[in-house]
Amino acid sequence: MRIPGLGNAADNPKHVTPGDDPEHHPRARDGRAPNVMRIGEWVPMRQHRDEEEVDFAIVGTGAGGGTLACRLAEGGLSVVAFDAGPYFRPLEDFASDESHQSKLYWTDERIVDGENPLQMGSNNSGKAVGGSTVHYAMVALRFRPEWFKTRTLMGYGADWPLDWREMWRYYDQVEDDLKISGPVNYPWGPYRRRYHRRAHEINAAAKVLARGAEAMGIGWTPTPLATVSAPHGDAPPCVYRGFCTLGCSTNAKQSVLVSYLPRALKAGAEIRDLAMVGRIETRNGRATGVHYFREGKWRFQRAKNVVVAGYAIETPRLLLNSANQEFPDGLANSSGLVGRNLMVQGNQAVWGVFDEEIRSYKGPPSLAISEHWNYDDKGHGPFAKDFFGGYSYMSQGPLPQLWANTQASAHGLWGEALVAEMQRYNHVAGLKVVSEYMPQERNRVTLADVKDQYGLPVARITYSWCDNDKALNRHALKFLREALSAAGGREVWDQGDDTCHLNGTARMGADPRTSVVDADCRSWDIPNLYVCDGSVFPTVGGVNPSLTIQAVALRTADRILARRR
Amino acid sequence: MPMPSDRASRPPRRRAASVKRRVAPVRVEAAVHPVVVLAAVAAGAGLLTWFAAGRSKPLGLAAGGRSYSSRGHDVTASAAQRLNHASTMLAASVLFDSGLEHYRGQFFNRAMYTPIVVSSVTLAASLHGAGDTDTGSSRVRHAVQALAGLTGLIGFGFHAYNVGKREGGYSFQNLFYSAPIGAPMALTLAGVLGVVAERVRDADPDEPHLAGLSAGRSLAVATAGMLVGTTLEAGLLHFRGAFQNPAMFVPVTLPPLAAALLVRAATKPEGASQATAKWGMWAVSAMGVGGVAFHAYGVARMMGGWANWRQNLIDGPPLPAPPSFSGVALGGLAALELIERSRIRF
Numbered sequence: 001m002r003i004p005g006l007g008n009a010a011d012n013p014k015h016v017t018p019g020d021d022p023e024h025h026p027r028a029r030d031g032r033a034p035n036v037m038r039i040g041e042w043v044p045m046r047q048h049r050d051e052e053e054v055d056f057a058i059v060g061t062g063a064g065g066g067t068l069a070c071r072l073a074e075g076g077l078s079v080v081a082f083d084a085g086p087y088f089r090p091l092e093d094f095a096s097d098e099s100h101q102s103k104l105y106w107t108d109e110r111i112v113d114g115e116n117p118l119q120m121g122s123n124n125s126g127k128a129v130g131g132s133t134v135h136y137a138m139v140a141l142r143f144r145p146e147w148f149k150t151r152t153l154m155g156y157g158a159d160w161p162l163d164w165r166e167m168w169r170y171y172d173q174v175e176d177d178l179k180i181s182g183p184v185n186y187p188w189g190p191y192r193r194r195y196h197r198r199a200h201e202i203n204a205a206a207k208v209l210a211r212g213a214e215a216m217g218i219g220w221t222p223t224p225l226a227t228v229s230a231p232h233g234d235a236p237p238c239v240y241r242g243f244c245t246l247g248c249s250t251n252a253k254q255s256v257l258v259s260y261l262p263r264a265l266k267a268g269a270e271i272r273d274l275a276m277v278g279r280i281e282t283r284n285g286r287a288t289g290v291h292y293f294r295e296g297k298w299r300f301q302r303a304k305n306v307v308v309a310g311y312a313i314e315t316p317r318l319l320l321n322s323a324n325q326e327f328p329d330g331l332a333n334s335s336g337l338v339g340r341n342l343m344v345q346g347n348q349a350v351w352g353v354f355d356e357e358i359r360s361y362k363g364p365p366s367l368a369i370s371e372h373w374n375y376d377d378k379g380h381g382p383f384a385k386d387f388f389g390g391y392s393y394m395s396q397g398p399l400p401q402l403w404a405n406t407q408a409s410a411h412g413l414w415g416e417a418l419v420a421e422m423q424r425y426n427h428v429a430g431l432k433v434v435s436e437y438m439p440q441e442r443n444r445v446t447l448a449d450v451k452d453q454y455g456l457p458v459a460r461i462t463y464s465w466c467d468n469d470k471a472l473n474r475h476a477l478k479f480l481r482e483a484l485s486a487a488g489g490r491e492v493w494d495q496g497d498d499t500c501h502l503n504g505t506a507r508m509g510a511d512p513r514t515s516v517v518d519a520d521c522r523s524w525d526i527p528n529l530y531v532c533d534g535s536v537f538p539t540v541g542g543v544n545p546s547l548t549i550q551a552v553a554l555r556t557a558d559r560i561l562a563r564r565r
Numbered sequence: 566m567p568m569p570s571d572r573a574s575r576p577p578r579r580r581a582a583s584v585k586r587r588v589a590p591v592r593v594e595a596a597v598h599p600v601v602v603l604a605a606v607a608a609g610a611g612l613l614t615w616f617a618a619g620r621s622k623p624l625g626l627a628a629g630g631r632s633y634s635s636r637g638h639d640v641t642a643s644a645a646q647r648l649n650h651a652s653t654m655l656a657a658s659v660l661f662d663s664g665l666e667h668y669r670g671q672f673f674n675r676a677m678y679t680p681i682v683v684s685s686v687t688l689a690a691s692l693h694g695a696g697d698t699d700t701g702s703s704r705v706r707h708a709v710q711a712l713a714g715l716t717g718l719i720g721f722g723f724h725a726y727n728v729g730k731r732e733g734g735y736s737f738q739n740l741f742y743s744a745p746i747g748a749p750m751a752l753t754l755a756g757v758l759g760v761v762a763e764r765v766r767d768a769d770p771d772e773p774h775l776a777g778l779s780a781g782r783s784l785a786v787a788t789a790g791m792l793v794g795t796t797l798e799a800g801l802l803h804f805r806g807a808f809q810n811p812a813m814f815v816p817v818t819l820p821p822l823a824a825a826l827l828v829r830a831a832t833k834p835e836g837a838s839q840a841t842a843k844w845g846m847w848a849v850s851a852m853g854v855g856g857v858a859f860h861a862y863g864v865a866r867m868m869g870g871w872a873n874w875r876q877n878l879i880d881g882p883p884l885p886a887p888p889s890f891s892g893v894a895l896g897g898l899a900a901l902e903l904i905e906r907s908r909i910r911f
Contacts, residue, residue: 197809
């Protein structure tokens, strides 16, 4: 009997760096894949030949693809999941070094334009098996129920073809799978089951949020996070190392890499790392497989069904690039909406200096949250709402290099001035929003003429704020400034240009003319082509999207399996 | 090349020195770790208590030297010794637990040294009493135990204040992560059981009374209450651990059952058999000792496991905590002994 947590499960300072190079040579091959929970160990992996027609070829192994691959394999289907990124071993490959850990990001070339061009390549995209969940901030929040019907109930955006009560069950399931550590009673939204781990101890930066919220008369709570506060299998409880957004080296963080993918492998799924999918093949209106680049050459994997789960930039890029004579505008694009309605979320912040030491980098970055403005639709006085949508805001914990970058870019500090400012790093605390931007058709992903290292056209990302987005930004920054000042912050300043998360370029809906996929994430045009990631969101809401992506993936898996029976 | 930070940290000029000259204060600098000093102080205080409590009287002054029995002849003396076993267990648990946790808290407040010294003297007094087969109380032990009881109550006040002053007040977040609100009460329990031990020594062996009530029955009900209180503390902290291991349910289910048995025992006529309740007490005692092993497994499941013991002994499940259950259960056994009016053999 193997006892959980013993042996070489946890981070061991005596270990040596693995001899192989996961960024250039695939690890998942020869019938085995890395055992990410144990140093140097492997798990057996079922493999398929390219000519073999597998049940599902899944492009992407992040929140959407990885979760779906797990559930489909557990349902008895043969699954091959492709990821363009390396198969990291967190216990061995992750360093406490911000520059080095940028290896987790998708830094391939992209072209950005529009009135408010997005900054790509760090917090909003990942290139690794497990996707951006490997470096996400682990904030695990449910949508407000009304957000599944914003058009009908609140007058903006578009309705989801899903019922919130059904989603609530899938949220329960994903929260159980990831052992989300959250408060004993979550103050917002309808009744929900208790989190499976208790909330983490809050750090000084989170206490700043708490003091500010109490002074402003609104609620706050410890943030539900996908990092365990008590052991879970081989995952030790979080040790508050603070490198969460640059890869957790202890496996406390329940990324898809360490949660769903080991289950997927156990259930017989195959994962192909360093495998970039470039085109989906179709014949007679059905997808027949995917062309992918691995180990120096292009190959073709036959499949009965194809799932695209590359997140809101790579998903439309792949669908558009797969255009052929049958589907000249790109796959699943009869509505013309593939690549349109790209939505990010506002990530503005206010920062201030405090008399006491804060050391905000200790522990997970967002340990306290207020969702007040997601649930208060009117506001009053100076904070009356004159816009649609809402926002949550969280405490922050920027690591030193990121903070130096922020100071250099926001205030133009350099040299001695930057060094002097960095002396105050330990006394800085900030509040950051995750806010709901409107879906707009002009915000879109298209293909540029430039080619990347695989010879594929790179994505052009066009993004502009609308007036509603700008009004929301003003409200959020004004409120955050007051909250931070009320908590004792001095020299409060705004960081007004940051955004996060990518959603909505292949939206789901009830009508084939106004959506790309149906409620089951199946494309209206091609019955065996699915999209399962943040792209399917018709609206984004004011919370981090990962939990909803995973809940939708669990639902999609159930629907696929139900149809098979 | 001088860095800007070098310039910033230049010490200010001392102009005041030329105006007022003072003799430098005497400074004693020790090269030993402060924790070693604390341990020495605690051990010294314990030793002093031991000697102050005097020597235990020999059983008989028969020729051929002294002979001691492991257990007093009178039921009161025997029960008192057992009560001192209980207070020993509790005091030791408090000594190591408060030492560990207050070390973790870096003795941020000077008052955090108190429980370590007080539990040391309590431990010494309790050990002393545990070996004393005589009836008749000791004034030193009595005073020390009373001090422990009082210290625990004051500690409870400190901890309650610490919880309440934080952001969010008496919320689960603060009950989980600030000073554990129930922990100081373990020292009070040690003190109470120690005081009762001295009182029982003074009581009439044929009809022991405490404050006008039957000693056995009142003690049984009291220890039942103590078990429930300790269960609440364990329950809170195991809830913090989300009962991630099913074994974490044992200390919140077994002790209340044992407490119920104790209460039932108090209602039985004097002299009736208390076998069930006794087994209950032994079960809780064993659980307290076995809990250490489970907590050791918990330490192993922290990041780095036992190889990283310097961190994980502090941040993992506390090894010294579970035996406080054993301590209270031994007090329950003493109560049963008094109710049965016959000594328990082992």
